[in-house]
Amino acid sequence: MRSSYTGEFDFSKYLKTAEGIDPILYIGHVTAVNGLEIESRGPRSVIGEMCTIRMPDSAETLAAEVVALDGTTVKLTAYGDTKGLEVGCEVVASGSVLRVPVGSSLLGRVIDATGKPCDGLGEIVPETYYPAVASPPDPMKRLPVVRRVATGVRAIDAMLTVGKGQRLGIFAGSGVGKSTLISMIARNTDADINVIGLIGERGREVLDFINRDLGKEGLARSVVVMATSDQPSICRLRAAYVTTAVAEYFRDKGKDVMLMFDSVTRFAQAQREIGLANGEPPAQRGYPPSVFDMIPKLLERAGTNNKGSITAFYTVLVDGDDLNEPITDKVRGTLDGHIILNRRLAQVYHYPAIDVLQSISRLSKRVTGRQTQKAVGILRTLMASYANNEMMITTGIYQKGNSAEIDAALEKHAAIEDFLMQEEYEKCPLDETLKKLSELSGVAIPPEEYGEAPVVPSLGAAEIAEESE
Incomplete structure (x- = not known):
């Protein structure tokens, strides 16, 4: 039967897709395996590229990421157990870095360090893909922080008022109530969407947080990204980037996002493990220089852009309750404020154990009357x-x-x-x-000071200087 269509067919979109495809498959071979660290000769790849390692005598594969290059030697970190790997296994380059499937179907779901669902509720239908590792928004295109966000926590809303797009750290030793405070904010905030990263948490605590602390109501408007403490260091590291990428997607949709990240310390520890395994020299308290380079690059991705906002709370597990230890000091100097949880207050059942006098919100004067x-x-x-x-x-x-x-x-x-x-x-x-x-x-x-954007007089030079301290 002859077609009646006589017009010209538009191949342009298919040609554009074909131009982005590399028809050559780059393959290398494993030369050494040491724990989760793998060395191979080839394939041609770049730092951060995802690779697939074909297991011997099996259809199974192992995901790995390129973390270092040394001449023709490619160093990778595995996303799973390396048991069964042997010298000579094929390493196939994917040609792309880790990308996160994102879309409105993420709401109410729990995903892992690669963006795959792990809650048993079926596959996620993505609307698009976001790179896990990305640059912060252009500073010249960031909208100013002028609106208040309500957390539902009196000590914060009254004494440490937070603006939409502000980034704060919650600093405390172990067992003082960081995760509990995060869950209170997640349930009570007036932000549009919560994105919660549970990095390096105990397996038991993840389910407890979702079912008991967050609850059905909180989960319905949240996305949870998890990488438990028993998972490989690359999973704990990449889960942090996946969490941020999901928040960026919703911000680009014009939403006011509440990002809760627990914890930066375990993110830093994961990078320390990877860095030391690949020959980086230890610096402050055993942390290699790459840790202190990566922290601001991750934290600066939060905040405002010209579409929406990401208000972020990052917890920091303070080593030995020393507020001047390297990770604490680096994070405190990067963020727009800090909330100190005091062990003495927790010991007398003063919860949340916020030490108001030691805490500060640097943008509070911009969003309060x-x-x-x-x-x-x-x-x-x-x-x-x-x-x-x-x-x-x-x-x-x-x-x-x-x-x-x-x-x-x-x-x-x-x-x-x-x-x-x-x-x-x-x-x-x-x-x-x-x-x-x-x-x-x-x-x-x-009454005019009760709103989201209260009437705030212009700040003078002296007040601006005081605010930036």
Whole structure:
């Protein structure tokens, strides 16, 4: 039957696709295997390229990533168990770096370090693919942070107000409540979407976090990326990049994304393992130089661009409760603020154990009104006065009436402590938080300062200098 179509067929889109395909298959061969580190002669590849290793006498394959090149020797790190590998196994280059399948179907799902679902709910239908490793947004195209984001946590919303697109660190030793605070924010925030990275967590804690801490309501508007502590270092490393890539996709869709990353410390430890295995010299506390190069490149990807925002909370496991250890110091200097969790507060069941006086949100003045700032200043002054004289107060040395400042701090102390404490599953709306802040401080906060973008007067030069410190 003869076709009636007489027009010309447009081959341009097919030609464009064909131009991007390399018809040559580049293959190398394994020359050495040491744990998860593999050396091969060839194939021709670049750093970060994904390769497939064909197992001997089997149809099974092993995914690996190129992490170093030395002449004709290619060094790879495996994404799985290397048991069964032998010298001579074929290494096939993919011709591409790790790409993450992204789309609205990711919501409510749990994926692994390669972007594949691991929750047993079937395959994810991607709308497009994003590179796992990417450059931060152009600084000249970032929109300014001028809108407040509500976390539902009183101590943060009142005393450490966060702007949409701001990046903060949560610093604490083990067992002080970092993951619990992250789960509170995930459930209570008014952001459009949560993207949660669980990097190097215990296997038990992952399911507990999803089922108990996050819950069905929280998971429905979240994407969880996981790489447990027993998985190879390359999985823990790449899960961090996959988490960020997923957040970038939703930001590019114009969404206000809440990125929660637990933890940067385990990301750094994963890179330390890979770096040392490939001959990098140890520097500060055994961390090679590449760790301190990678941290800002990862963290700078969050924030605003010209479409949406990523507000990020990064937890840092402080080694030995030393806030000046290398990873803590590097992260604190990169972010827009830090929240310190105090072990002493946790020991007396003051949760969340946020040490307000040691914490700071560098952009809080940009997203709060004058009266709100005044109220916060009064409470911080009262808290500082009590902290500076706590020993005299608790031992009975101080006598009431000797200092009006200390008397005021003593009178308000219990009410302030009660205000800053919050049950794990308690949500506090922003308007209630600000009303209570107003009552405690005695400062009237006008209605126009209750909104997402309160009226904030232009900052003077002195205030800008103070804010950047």
